[in-house]
Amino acid sequence: MAVKQREIEIKGARVHNLKNVSLTIPHNQFVVITGLSGSGKSSLAFDTLFAEGQRRYVESLSSYARQFLGRFDKPDVDYIKGISPAIAIEQKVISNNPRSTVGTATEIYDYLKVLxxxxxxxxxxxxxxxxxxHSVTDVVNFITSFKNDEKYLILAPWRLKEGISTKKSVEILLSQGYTRVFVNNELVDLTEAKTIKHVTDKSFIVIDRLKHNLADEDYLSRVADSVQTAFYEGFGDAVVFQIDSKKYSSFTNRFELNGISYIEPTINFFSFNNPYGACQSCEGYGSIIGIDPNLVVPDKTKSVFDSGIAPWKGEKMSEWKDNLIRHAEKYKFPIHRPYAELTKSEIDLLWKGNKDIWGINNFFEFLQQNSYKIQYRIMQSRYRGKTLCPDCRGTRLRKETNLVKIDGYCLSDFILMPVTDLKNTFEKLKLDKYQKEIAERLLLEIKNRITYLDEVGLGYLTLNRQSGTLSGGESQRINLATSLGSSLVGIHVYFR
Ligand SMILES: [Zn+2]
Known part of the structure; x- marks a missing residue:
């Protein structure tokens, strides 16, 4: 039996300008190859060692898999012993695609979408x-909690289709085999339904009359069938009426609440690279052209009184500043406090204004309304720039995604959090039993990757950070964390 190799042995490497180099490199250690530029460091590490590792890995695959990977030439070397499958971390920025972020580059975002x-x-x-x-199962589960022998009705709201009279509707129901309706808490035989003049919201079609009896083995499947029919006849609505307590319970299989329809979450709904999921205000770019607060308040150590609001400086525009000063006391606005020290609600008041105070937003609306005058147009353009999209906070996600939450957090909250905070939040995430069961595997993948990102010292980054704005070192560490996070074992890692 061969002795387990504890080192990599290279004999006679001649790739590029390597001059028949032979050496051994220990396993499980951090090895640095140094030397002058052009001395062959990369030829040794990447073009010999890594290339051979890759080649052997591909050779080990089936011929079917190999046809997709292309041919890897054997590097010019006598032999190499003791190498493992390898990953190479190159020092280069991951992507210049503006839609690539730390979240997408590490795949964490993909898992979050599914989650x-x-x-x-x-x-x-x-x-x-x-x-x-509600699903049929939800309604059946509700009924299962009834006491034995409880009498109840499964109903569908009776609604008239356009152009159909009550009389005609009764005929149709009879021809479909229904025998009763339930109107104003009374059962009415359809053959005697002539007395019914109007169909109201208290009118139902009786789909089934039942007595709760779990001992009957066909009982629950009959209940399920009737509920299904009720949803169908009721255009998505079904009602259960308990006879003794006169209690109505309504169910809907449409995704809505209090008459408002909502979008059912799907993976594409959370994908900003997809027109369906992208923020409608910024079309998924995260920023819009608008009034740039940094241009409006260029020096944040200045107060409002001290002319911190740049466009309110001139003699003509100072009436806006004067208005604020005049009403400052009434609304407790600190006119002498530097902008940087204002609270969130004070900044809100300054921008949005109220019935007395003219806010900065009102000021720019005024410029907009008067933009037929050249001086206002010029003034406006001076303060315009790329600003964070207010609808998606720069996350590029459509704002309806903010309504979808896990333990009180929406997806945007997660991708705007520094990775260290995200890691802590995920450790404490409260989920119900159903959520836990479904999400177990996904949570593992997410936590793994977040932990590696944190461990390679990138805990300060947010998943929303654009890949193109990262330094070479940051990109390199992200590549490393991503490779490690995908649970490979026994690999050699090459850095350039
Ligand atoms: Zn947006």
């Missing part, structure tokens, strides 16, 4: 109620 599509819950913005659609 939100699978276990994200949609909430109404105002009431905080969860938006749900």
């Amino acid at each position: 939100f599509a699978r276990i994200g819950k949609t909430y109404d913005e105002e009431t905080g109620q969860e938006v749900k659609k």
